[in-house]
Amino acid sequence: MHTTVCEFLLDIIQNSLEADSSVIIVEVNQVGRNFEVTVGDDGCGMDEQQLKSAQDPFYSQAGKHDHRKAGLGIPFLMQTAELTGGECSVKSEKGKGTSVKFVLPLDHVDTPPIGDLPGTFLASLSYPGDYEMVIRRHIETEDRKDSYQLVRSQLKEALGEIETSGALAMLRDYLISQEETAETQMNDGDNYEKEARHGKNDPRRTEGITRTEEERIK
Amino acid sequence: MTLEELRALREQKKKELSKRDVSDKQMQIVIGMGTCGIAAGAKDTLNTFLSELDKAEISDAVVTQTGCMGLCYVEPTAEVRVPGMPNVIYGNVTPEVVKNIINEHLLNGKMVNEHVYDRPAADIIDNGGE
Numbered sequence: 334m335h336t337t338v339c340e341f342l343l344d345i346i347q348n349s350l351e352a353d354s355s356v357i358i359v360e361v362n363q364v365g366r367n368f369e370v371t372v373g374d375d376g377c378g379m380d381e382q383q384l385k386s387a388q389d390p391f392y393s394q395a396g397k398h399d400h401r402k403a404g405l406g407i408p409f410l411m412q413t414a415e416l417t418g419g420e421c422s423v424k425s426e427k428g429k430g431t432s433v434k435f436v437l438p439l440d441h442v443d444t445p446p447i448g449d450l451p452g453t454f455l456a457s458l459s460y461p462g463d464y465e466m467v468i469r470r471h472i473e474t475e476d477r478k479d480s481y482q483l484v485r486s487q488l489k490e491a492l493g494e495i496e497t498s499g500a501l502a503m504l505r506d507y508l509i510s511q512e513e514t515a516e517t518q519m520n521d522g523d524n525y526e527k528e529a530r531h532g533k534n535d536p537r538r539t540e541g542i543t544r545t546e547e548e549r550i551k
Numbered sequence: 552m553t554l555e556e557l558r559a560l561r562e563q564k565k566k567e568l569s570k571r572d573v574s575d576k577q578m579q580i581v582i583g584m585g586t587c588g589i590a591a592g593a594k595d596t597l598n599t600f601l602s603e604l605d606k607a608e609i610s611d612a613v614v615t616q617t618g619c620m621g622l623c624y625v626e627p628t629a630e631v632r633v634p635g636m637p638n639v640i641y642g643n644v645t646p647e648v649v650k651n652i653i654n655e656h657l658l659n660g661k662m663v664n665e666h667v668y669d670r671p672a673a674d675i676i677d678n679g680g681e
Contacts (some may be wrong), residue, residue: 340589346670351618410577412640446568456584468564493565499610502601503560510552524612 335409337448338368338437344406345372345433346457348465352376352431359457359468361450364420367419368447379425387423393419410435417441451508458485458504459495470512481511564610578612582644583628585619591626592645596604599646600629603653612657625668631656642668 335341342361349357354376360370379387390408407423410433416419417437425431437444454468466485472478485495488507492500552560562595584593597614604612622628623644631652632638639662641652648666656659 335590339594343584343589343594344586345624347618409586449594449598452598456597456616457595459614459616460584487554488557491554492561496613496615497610498604498612498614499564500561501614502605502610503557505598505601507552507557520586 335413335445337445338370339404339448339450339453341413341435342370342372343453343456345370345410345435347455348406348433348435349374349376349431349459350462351459352378352455355464356432357464357466359466360471361468362471362473362474363439363447364471366438367436368439368444369434369436371432371434373399373430375430378427378429378431384423384425390430413443413445417444419444445548451505451512454508455484455501455505458483459501461496483508487550490546498525553571577654578634579630579632580607580612581613581632582614582616583618583620583622583624583626584616587619587623588626588628593627595646596627596629596644596649598631599649600653603650604678605652607658609657611652620669628668633657633660633675636662637658639667641666 335344342359346357346359349372352374354374357372357374359373360369360371387407388411390405400529411421413419414435414437418441419435420435421439423431423433439447448468457468458466464485466483468483469480470482471480488504489495492503494500494502582588582593582597582600584597590676597616600614604610604614617621617630620628620630620640621638622642627644628640628642629644629649629652630638630640633656636656639656641648641663643666648663652666655663
């Protein structure tokens with residue numbers, strides 16, 4: 334069983350990465366007493382039978398880990414949501430993608446601690462492959478209201494690459510600074526999307542993350 | 552830190568690196584980050600590798616992730632590839648073991664025998680890869 338919420342989050346993000354997604358949108362919101370996460374992708378998706386099997390701890394998708402006879406990520410998450418009175422839902426469409434949403438009440442005795450979010454984002458963003466990932470973080474509690482956004486292609490451009498130890502160390506420091514300081518960057522994120530539609534960002538993508546793609550993933 | 556500051560930091564590090572004599576043969580570290588690895592603390596392993604490589608002033612080692620390597624019973628695992636040494640998969644790679652791997656394997660060319668779980672052959676393990 335995972336000991337922090339971040340471990341569940343990383344597990345779900347890895348599912349999206351292993352589903353050959355080209356775009357993954359992650360929203361991590363802390364609103365009042367609830368921790369809400371949504372991970373949406375445009376990967377291979379699942380049909381109805383596969384979606385049902387994904388909730389079986391003794392099922393692992395063929396070709397993913399052929400030497401294993403267990404797939405525990407989603408079952409662990411669903412069990413924790415049930416134990417804590419939270420929510421968990423998985424929606425998927427074969428050939429189009431998958432969306433996983435979970436909400437855990439932070440004040441429930443069985444809810445694990447949040448864990449290391451910057452470390453989780455580091456592991457997610459540095460996973461090898463050619464994909465775009467957008468992580469949106471929003472905190473709204475009695476004492477704090479912050480938001481920031483991380484876009485993988487922007488970070489790769491700023492660092493040159495994100496696979497050597499030097500680049501990853503700088504990225505880690507950057508991610509820690511985002512979580513610790515009260516910088517609101519959602520406005521910058523909106524500008525990124527506008528610029529992306531005019532092809533001003535990652536040359537690999539002519540449109541960047543557009544609202545249309547977000548809707549498609551959801 | 553803003554993205555602009557991150558770019559500036561990268562430029563500064565590039566200049567520092569260009570002043571050092573860096574071999575073009577890269578070390579590579581692959582960390583197992585499947586569900587088993589995550590549950591066993593592979594994120595801490597990754598973070599410790601980055602911190603200790605930074606302390607050892609090794610900035611060009613490639614650090615990547617993979618899924619489950621089939622050694623779930625000894626997670627966290629890490630495969631270490633250093634030019635001139637056999638490729639090794641280490642098991643039970645706690646933050647303390649990371650420090651040993653960097654000091655012994657990467658910097659001194661000696662495998663950490665008690666944590667080798669796959670590759671190479673037994674006779675190479677016995678003489679420490681030397």
